[in-house]
Amino acid sequence: MRGRQQFSIHFLQYLDPEGNLDLPLPEWTTDGPLLLSIYQNMVLARLLDQKAVALQRTGQMGTYPSILGQEAISVCTGLAMAKNDVLVPYYRDAPAQMIRGMSAAELFMYWGGDERGGNLNTASLDLPICVPIATQLTQAAGVATALKIKGEDSVVVTSCGDGATSKGDFMEALNLAGVWDLPIVFVINNNRWAISVPLAQQTRAPTLAQKAIAAGIEGIQVDGNDPIAVYEVISKAIERAREHKTPTLIEALSYRLSDHTTADDASRYRDADELKAHWQEEPIHRFQQFLHQQGLWDREQEKALQSHCQQTIDQAVEQYLAAEEEPATAIIDYLHAFLPYSLESQRSAIQHKDASVNTEGESR
Amino acid sequence: MNMSFSTSDSPSTDDAVEPDKSPSPDIGGKIEAENKECVLVEAINMALHYEMARDDSVVVLGEDVATNGGVFRATLDLKQTFGAARVLDTPLAEGLIGGISIGMATQGLKPVTEIQFMGFMFAALEQLMCHAARMRNRTRGRLACPMVVRMPFGGGIHAPEHHSESTEALLAHTPGLRVVIPSSPIRAYGLLLAAIRDPDPVIFLEPKRIYRAQAQRVCNDGEALPLDTCFTLREGEDITLVSWGALISECSQVADQMLERGIAVELIDVATVSPLDMATILESVAKTGRCVIAHEAPKTGGIGGEIAAQLAEHALLDLKAPVLRVAGYDTVMPYAKKEALYLPSAAQISNAIQQVLNFA
Numbered sequence: 225m226r227g228r229q230q231f232s233i234h235f236l237q238y239l240d241p242e243g244n245l246d247l248p249l250p251e252w253t254t255d256g257p258l259l260l261s262i263y264q265n266m267v268l269a270r271l272l273d274q275k276a277v278a279l280q281r282t283g284q285m286g287t288y289p290s291i292l293g294q295e296a297i298s299v300c301t302g303l304a305m306a307k308n309d310v311l312v313p314y315y316r317d318a319p320a321q322m323i324r325g326m327s328a329a330e331l332f333m334y335w336g337g338d339e340r341g342g343n344l345n346t347a348s349l350d351l352p353i354c355v356p357i358a359t360q361l362t363q364a365a366g367v368a369t370a371l372k373i374k375g376e377d378s379v380v381v382t383s384c385g386d387g388a389t390s391k392g393d394f395m396e397a398l399n400l401a402g403v404w405d406l407p408i409v410f411v412i413n414n415n416r417w418a419i420s421v422p423l424a425q426q427t428r429a430p431t432l433a434q435k436a437i438a439a440g441i442e443g444i445q446v447d448g449n450d451p452i453a454v455y456e457v458i459s460k461a462i463e464r465a466r467e468h469k470t471p472t473l474i475e476a477l478s479y480r481l482s483d484h485t486t487a488d489d490a491s492r493y494r495d496a497d498e499l500k501a502h503w504q505e506e507p508i509h510r511f512q513q514f515l516h517q518q519g520l521w522d523r524e525q526e527k528a529l530q531s532h533c534q535q536t537i538d539q540a541v542e543q544y545l546a547a548e549e550e551p552a553t554a555i556i557d558y559l560h561a562f563l564p565y566s567l568e569s570q571r572s573a574i575q576h577k578d579a580s581v582n583t584e585g586e587s588r
Numbered sequence: 589m590n591m592s593f594s595t596s597d598s599p600s601t602d603d604a605v606e607p608d609k610s611p612s613p614d615i616g617g618k619i620e621a622e623n624k625e626c627v628l629v630e631a632i633n634m635a636l637h638y639e640m641a642r643d644d645s646v647v648v649l650g651e652d653v654a655t656n657g658g659v660f661r662a663t664l665d666l667k668q669t670f671g672a673a674r675v676l677d678t679p680l681a682e683g684l685i686g687g688i689s690i691g692m693a694t695q696g697l698k699p700v701t702e703i704q705f706m707g708f709m710f711a712a713l714e715q716l717m718c719h720a721a722r723m724r725n726r727t728r729g730r731l732a733c734p735m736v737v738r739m740p741f742g743g744g745i746h747a748p749e750h751h752s753e754s755t756e757a758l759l760a761h762t763p764g765l766r767v768v769i770p771s772s773p774i775r776a777y778g779l780l781l782a783a784i785r786d787p788d789p790v791i792f793l794e795p796k797r798i799y800r801a802q803a804q805r806v807c808n809d810g811e812a813l814p815l816d817t818c819f820t821l822r823e824g825e826d827i828t829l830v831s832w833g834a835l836i837s838e839c840s841q842v843a844d845q846m847l848e849r850g851i852a853v854e855l856i857d858v859a860t861v862s863p864l865d866m867a868t869i870l871e872s873v874a875k876t877g878r879c880v881i882a883h884e885a886p887k888t889g890g891i892g893g894e895i896a897a898q899l900a901e902h903a904l905l906d907l908k909a910p911v912l913r914v915a916g917y918d919t920v921m922p923y924a925k926k927e928a929l930y931l932p933s934a935a936q937i938s939n940a941i942q943q944v945l946n947f948a
Contacts, residue, residue, distance in 0.1 A: 363688070393687065566816070
């Protein structure tokens with residue numbers, strides 16, 4: 225093809241920051257229980273997030289990346305997926321993982337430095353989160369390839385942050401999804417900050433969704449703090465992937481109201497007024513207003529939900545703190561399906577090592 | 589497609605023990621389980637054909653592997669035989685190739701992936717070292733990466749820069765990766781079958797200098813050779829010579845020459861450089877008391893150093909002389925004109941043996 229084409233990026237928003245409607249509601253919103261489920265999961269996600277930070281601050285858990293303010297994206301991802309779809313998440317996607325079966329105790333375990341938190345016993349073939357940036361995206365493309373080869377009708381949803389879009393892996397995965405017509409949905413949580421680096425220093429592109437154009441696939445931008453818009457966009461993209469093996473890139477605009485992780489101090493590099501302004505746009509208040517207006521939610525329900533979430537979280541903390549230690553040899557027993565004989569002496573050394581002398585240092 | 593997708597919890601290692609249940613699979617329209625005279629790269633091709641016919645979950649992917657059959661023709665005719673769905677030409681991106689292999693492996697496929705030259709593996713290393721090697725551990729056994737990454741490696745074919753290095757130690761230093769190096773058509777066939785059937789990631793390094801060096805009769809019977817095991821290629825009482833890959837040819841020549849002079853060399857092909865089968869080497873050194881290790885990779889930090897260290901740890905009292913290493917120099921692999929200067933020669937190996945034998 226020669227010459228210049230015209231492209232445009234569509235932006236979708238139904239609810240403004242006050243919860244008022246900008247557009248007529250999509251049809252699925254007649255499903256009241258679904259709307260409530262979105263709200264309930266967002267509230268649980270926020271309270272759990274607060275608890276995780278508190279556990280870290282009190283020395284009961286390790287470094288933790290908060291998702292404060294970005295709950296709508298992850299919750300809608302989890303709810304829009306079918307059970308046999310495959311989630312390939314990044315590390316700010318715990319609500320989606322939990323909707324798909326991960327327990328809160330597993331979340332604490334993972335960030336408490338226990339590999340069992342990555343097991344996700346109940347979540348089929350979902351991949352665990354990993355720390356390197358954007359590497360999950362090409363893996364997700366591989367998962368989608370496998371589903372296609374196996375002739376299954378399930379799809380892959382994978383996620384990343386805005387920083388990840390600067391990596392080659394991001395573009396490589398989008399490119400392959402286009403070339404091979406993969407059943408995959410890429411969701412970018414554009415929370416505007418990659419630790420201390422703002423989006424303006426990641427790219428000159430005015431949107432991240434437009435990166436889809438270079439790969440020849442669909443790209444759309446959505447208000448990531450508007451649960452109705454997010455659910456609409458993700459569920460439609462999943463449907464297209466399932467029906468037509470067509471990939472989609474979704475850029476969900478949100479904002480990181482927290483530090484990058486508990487080891488970070490965003491006040492060193494971020495203006496307090498900017499943060500304050502973005503609190504006006506966070507998703508939970510907005511959605512609560514909407515549900516009130518629709519007559520779907522009242523104070524009593526809110527009270528009951530808060531106490532139910534608190535109970536769930538308290539149980540999870542209890543379970544986390546009471547979890548029995550894995551045996552020492554677990555650090556080598558899962559390296560291979562079968563331990564090579566050459567490692568037997570090291571396994572035995574691990575078994576007999578007194579690890580207490582090495583773990584007296586303070587945890588961060 | 590009739591596929592049996594084993595998840596990681598039920599690794600299909602039984603395959604390695606159990607002989608093929610469906611006898612004489614149809615390979616390329618021919619029924620063959622006979623001896624076939626072939627060179628190393630043809631043995632690899634034959635193993636790929638065999639295993640793709642036997643196991644529907646095996647897929648082959650990489651740059652130029654499908655229509656072109658691979659730049660060295662290792663994947664010749666696979667696409668024609670097994671179809672474009674199972675033999676995939678990927679876009680030109682090694683990081684991507686590493687990532688999709690992992691994704692496919694976690695879903696029950698067995699990708700056999702080609703990185704066109706080892707010198708191009710670096711973009712894929714993050715995937716191999718940070719993810720393929722760790723997926724089983726990270727998920728406490730829920731998911732695994734039963735995948736093979738094939739890469740031609742080593743010097744001696746007058747190729748441009750980045751086509752001739754031997755960086756196996758980089759990979760061997762990563763817990764969770766197996767690193768396997770064949771040195772003959774027979775071992776290429778048997779070890780590749782074992783690598784594909786292994787429930788964990790295997791890096792399969794192919795010494796391209798001997799891709800077409802020497803033909804051997806290979807029995808196309810689907811029998812795998814054991815991984816994590818050294819092969820004692822010839823027995824001898826006087827000195828143990830340890831090597832792998834293309835250099836096994838020079839080592840064999842030297843062993844022949846030595847025999848003419850009445851010196852019996854025990855030649856060990858390490859074959860799996862990680863995890864290392866030290867028991868075979870220690871047993872040999874207990875007998876001979878002398879050892880020379882030869883490898884093409886740079887000397888410092890090479891696998892030879894690990895073998896020597898383990899001999900010092902476990903066999904000091906057996907040793908009658910210092911352990912010597914014959915290796916590549918600690919310098920950048922020279923371009924084609926001077927690569928012979930870099931590559932360890934038969935004369936160097938011979939001299940080292942003489943030195944060890946002469947030690948009082």
